Amino acid sequence: MRDEPILIIERIAEIPEEIEGPWNKWCDDVHIPNRLNVPGFVSARRYRAVENERNILARTGPSDEIALWPRRYVTLFELNSVDVLKSKAYRKLLDWEVSQPSSSFEATTPSLPNYQRATYEQVYPDQGKYQRPNTKFIFVMGHDVPLDSPDREEEFNVWYNTEHIPRFMKQVPGFAASRRFKLVETELPLGADNTPSNARYLAIHDFENEDVPASDAFLAARDTPWTRWVKSWYSRRFRILARCIYAKENR
Numbered sequence: 550m551r552d553e554p555i556l557i558i559e560r561i562a563e564i565p566e567e568i569e570g571p572w573n574k575w576c577d578d579v580h581i582p583n584r585l586n587v588p589g590f591v592s593a594r595r596y597r598a599v600e601n602e603r604n605i606l607a608r609t610g611p612s613d614e615i616a617l618w619p620r621r622y623v624t625l626f627e628l629n630s631v632d633v634l635k636s637k638a639y640r641k642l643l644d645w646e647v648s649q650p651s652s653s654f655e656a657t658t659p660s661l662p663n664y665q666r667a668t669y670e671q672v673y674p675d676q677g678k679y680q681r682p683n684t685k686f687i688f689v690m691g692h693d694v695p696l697d698s699p700d701r702e703e704e705f706n707v708w709y710n711t712e713h714i715p716r717f718m719k720q721v722p723g724f725a726a727s728r729r730f731k732l733v734e735t736e737l738p739l740g741a742d743n744t745p746s747n748a749r750y751l752a753i754h755d756f757e758n759e760d761v762p763a764s765d766a767f768l769a770a771r772d773t774p775w776t777r778w779v780k781s782w783y784s785r786r787f788r789i790l791a792r793c794i795y796a797k798e799n800r
Contacts, residue, residue: 554591554671555628556730558689558751560789562663564620575654576624577795583642584626585799589633592798596623596687596791599759605790606762623689623791625753631668634737659744667747668737669730673710682725685793686756691748691786701782708779709752713771720770723757748786759790 564572581593598621599605633639649655658664671679694702714727730751761767 554676555631555633555733556669556671556751557626557628557666558669559624559626559664559666560689560787561622561658561661561665564622564661566620569620572654572658576622580654580658581624581626581795581797585797587633587636587638587642589629589636589639590799591627591629593627593795594625594793594797595795596625596689596789597621597794598789598791599686601759602790605759606788621789621791623687623789631670631733631735631737634668664744665747666744667751668733669751670733671728672706672731673714673727673729679726679728682755682757684725684755684757686759686761686791687793688754688756688762688788688790690752690754690788692750692752693748693784693786694750695782696749705750705779705783708775712773712775716770716773717754717767721761721764721766723761723764724754724767725757726755728753756790759792762790 576595581595584590585593602621628634646655651657659666692705694705696702709729714729717724718727730753732747732749732751756762
């Protein structure tokens with residue numbers, strides 16, 4: 550495995566309204582601080598889907614009819630290396646979490662609707678070339694590619710890195726930066742492994758505002774012959790437009 554930055558993503562499709570407040574407090578006061586106390590955890594950011602996410606992404610419905618606010622959450626942890634997940638400090642944290650009562654959020658969070666956790670290594674841009682912009686919004690997308698066709702996986706990466714992202718960066722106002730990740734495929738310790746059925750590739754785009762993906766410039770930038778061809782055979786697993794609600798750096 551290359552020595553690239555590691556990202557853990559935790560996402561929940563819909564947090565039940567009756568526990569949303571206490572669960573958010575637990576995330577901010579317990580879950581994230583416990584991980585940032587482990588050597589090698591660099592930062593943590595937590596996001597909630599924007600209020601009108603569904604209308605923006607579907608580009609339907611009158612502007613004065615905002616869809617119900619989806620209670621979807623995304624938490625991103627950045628690590629120095631995948632070896633952090635094999636460390637004694639992280640193992641100790643996982644053992645403590647397993648020992649908590651069955652009613653605790655440590656025990657119940659993995660069973661929340663469509664909870665997914667995955668560990669990724671950064672594949673774009675090269676290490677040290679990403680500078681985090683001073684923005685609040687991200688557009689997260691998960692993709693799969695045909696695993697029985699190495700040529701198509703290679704083409705997917707070349708297309709994303711040389712046409713798709715550069716085109717958006719040049720042509721779309723408010724499109725601030727992008728990173729791409731690939732699912733870590735090495736064996737991870739029990740309790741730190743990936744949940745089933747995660748996307749093979751992850752893209753995180755930094756936006757200056759929530760309206761970027763509904764803009765004419767965004768729609769035009771993604772309309773190319775190569776894009777239409779690649780989209781005919783890759784699978785988009787999920788996409789989330791979200792606003793940052795928590796950020797902490799260990800640097």
